[in-house]
Amino acid sequence: MNVLALDSSQKIRVGLKKGEDLFEISYTxxxxxxxxxxxxxxxxxxxxxxxxxxxxxxxxxxxPGGLTGLRVGIATVVGLVSPYDIPVAPLNSFEMAAKSCPIDGVVLVARRARKGYHYCAVYLKGEELNPLREPGVVSDEELKELTNEFSPKIVLKDDILISPVVLVEESEKLFKEKKTIHYYEIEPLYLQKSIAELNWEKKKRG
Known part of the structure; x- marks a missing residue:
């Protein structure tokens, strides 16, 4: 089976599998x-x-990730697969980061959004990956509260490592489970809220 997988939400991570051979590149x-x-x-x-x-x-x-990086990665994939309608495996970047951790336990993934806010998600990693809190935008104060609430064993923050091997494995898994999509169905996970929305939510919390 030939599988290409990439993530450009932060650094560029690329994995390519041909049969039993697997090449991986992390560009920093x-x-x-x-x-x-x-x-x-x-x-x-x-x-x-x-x-x-x-x-x-x-x-x-x-x-979630940087908007420019995500757009480049998605546009590149669309350009590659559209002439042949090759199936696409949509990969949640935070889930891929959590699955890339070498040990099991509660994993908190956070990445700086705009000043005073982070993208954040919490997972329980074992044989399977179970979301304890789906990706969303939280204030710096809320991030501290979530850290205290979940007491994560692993905290992945800002400079997040995603294994190209995990990208390939998850893409192959989605293909075999018939959970792939067409290139025109790709939807980036944009979580950024407007400053007005964030300030309103903050005001409601008191």
Whole structure:
């Protein structure tokens, strides 16, 4: 089975599986996502002796994350798969981060949104990954409260590692479970609320 999977919600993570061979790339340089991601994919496919049409499924991180990075990743995947209508595996970036943790337990994932706020989710990682709190936008104060409430064993904050191997495994799993989508059905997980909405919610809480 040939599987390509990537996440660009923060750093660029790419995994490519051909049969039993799996290549992974994590790009942490300074080049912009739109500049370097197509180059990485072209070189990786060439190295593995694959063409886009040979892929069985393509996984893509849908967020939460940086809006520009997410758009680049999703647009790149749409450009790749649309001529062949290759199935797409939508991957929740926070879930992928939690599944990338080497140990089990309660995992809190948080990433800076705008000043004073974070994207945040909490999971219980074991044989399966169970959400204890779905991804949402919280204030810095609420993040502290959630940390106290759940007492996470692992806290992934801001510089979040996502394993390309996990991206590939989850994409293959969704394909086998027939949970893939068409490229035109991809919906990024944008959680950013307006300042007015956030201030109103804060005011209601007192």
């Amino acid at each position: 340089g300074e080049k912009k996502h739109a500049e370097i991601l197509p180059v990485i994919l072209e070189k990786l496919l060439d190295e593995m002796g694959l063409k886009v049409k040979d892929l069985d499924v393509v996984g893509v991180g849908i967020g």
